[in-house]
Amino acid sequence: MARALIVGGGAIGRGFLPWSFEDLPFDIYDASEALCQSMAERGGYSSFMSVEGELLEKKFCPDYASSKFGDFNLDNYDIVFIAVGPRNCANLPPALAKFGGPIFSIENDPNTVKIIKESLGIGNVYFGVPDVIASSTASPSNLAKDPLSLHTEDGVLYLEDSASVGEEIKPHLPNVQWVTQEKLSQEWDAKLFLHNTPHCIAAYLGFMWGRNYVHEGFSNSFVTRVVEGVIEELVLALKRSTKHNHDFLESYADKELRRFSNELLFDPISRVAREPLRKLAPGGRLMGALSMCLLSGVNPVHLGAGIAAALSYHDPSDRDYKSMQYLKHLEIKDFLRYFLEIMPDSLESRFVSKTHNDALQFLKLGLS
């Protein structure tokens, strides 16, 4: 019988992914021993999916969950999913290299495929796009019933079709969209720039406004207006700079605001906004979007405000907190240069340096 191994039991790996399975038993490897032990003791966990304004509940019971990778016999699996967070992809258990079947990186970064291939010295790694908002926690009432419960959207999982994916596994993944690399690239651009970019900006604005969950920020009309502005700027930039179908881009953009403000998701700002330096990296969801706008002649006023909000993110529990403290002592262009290798004469650095103070002022006024 086919079987899957999920590496990383977080929002995507535990909360969303198993909804895509049908008669597909799975095990979970997660670095947190407490999580694995708790899943074993409780006989699984509940995931709640938001579908058309209602929450569906499903209890998932991984056959086995462990924080010790040596406990897993890789011969038992037909497919492996990696959902550990982009920064952890270079430090996967080396024994994973012995797995001969397809490994899908469903991180929010296609570079993770290269990173995993290089760090493990293997070639059987493919990209997947989980087009979904999956929370790492749940509503207070659902957490009271099951502290391991999670909320997720009814999303779509796109996986790169490859000859190494056996035909016997596909019937067990009926909701997965198996797509060509070209189609995946279109989905990825849309996901990165029309979803990830405004989503994280919504989180940074929500943080500035003192809220805990992303949906809470949307009760402020200024937040809604800025996020809408970002989406409009990016749709225009994508139309001008890619060959993607315009109807596809517009319909993708249309549903985004509704997704972000979904009150059933309870998506913590601390999850969506985490690691701002990764989000500000060249080519990524913020600086990559900025570069695309500037090169395609779009004036990114709202995106610039979003970047200013990202640069103001200072959550003491965040991995980048210490780095962000240096912004108090460095000029913006020097911060971008030393922390992100964005050189002062680049378009991105010049734009951010020039607009940062005004953007902050705009945000403070708007959020006051």
Add this chain to the structure above:
Amino acid sequence: MKLYDLLGQVISVFSKNGSSDHAKSLSYKEESLRDVVTQLDRQLHATAEEFLRANLPQTLLISEENFRATFPLRAIIDEDSSLLVDPVDGSNNLVLGLKEFGFMASLISQGTFQESIVVLPTYNFFIHWSLEDGLFVPRQLNRHFHDSATIYLAYASSLSSKSSNLRSELLSHADTASSGVYRYGSSCVGLYHCLTGAHSNFVGLELRHWDVLPFFPVLDSLGAEIAYRFDEDRISCIVSFQHNLHLKLLNILENDLGNFHAFNPALRLILQDQA
């Protein structure tokens, strides 16, 4: 941490002036062609001076640019608070258009290290260490320890005859025990490449203390073996990430110069008259 603002100001000075011709205009110290002083050296010295005046007025500035023979080395041991600064280590490289130069500073209290900063503008990199918080770097340090790693040899412009012979002996040993000797006119960058793994060892002969000391706690925090000795106002040292070669080179150094001391950032530096 007390040196955040100094770090920001130094980075800003490098950004604004580092590549200008004015910054590179030079003079020479002690009539030695190797002791180049640029406008940027003076500017960064002034930055440190101004920083102390505004933030740590009780702290003594000991900089390459204000050092006088009458200014005893032991001030770093005796003073409650001193800031040891090398404004531009590798000034001549700056003038020549080479990328190997950097700024180093350490806040020292009665011979023990409190904080160090190193700025390498052409590498877009800085290092910040403090006794309280340990090591901080803005991006991941890519460290690769190669079998073909080399040894960096730094020495004063005018060596004593004893050290002159020692230099030849070290060169000869290093050529047979490693992939060879490197030197490119900046201890700061040489020590940085000890961190990255390009150099397995760094050997310094009769250097000024500001040439190497600020880097010691940084290297120590990453597990380097460090041994040093002061002779009058000069420091000789060895920094290693390769234990066996460390022992061999240290043996050569100690045979010629006498005992070295193991560096420990929590312990007071030992001057030779205290050994």
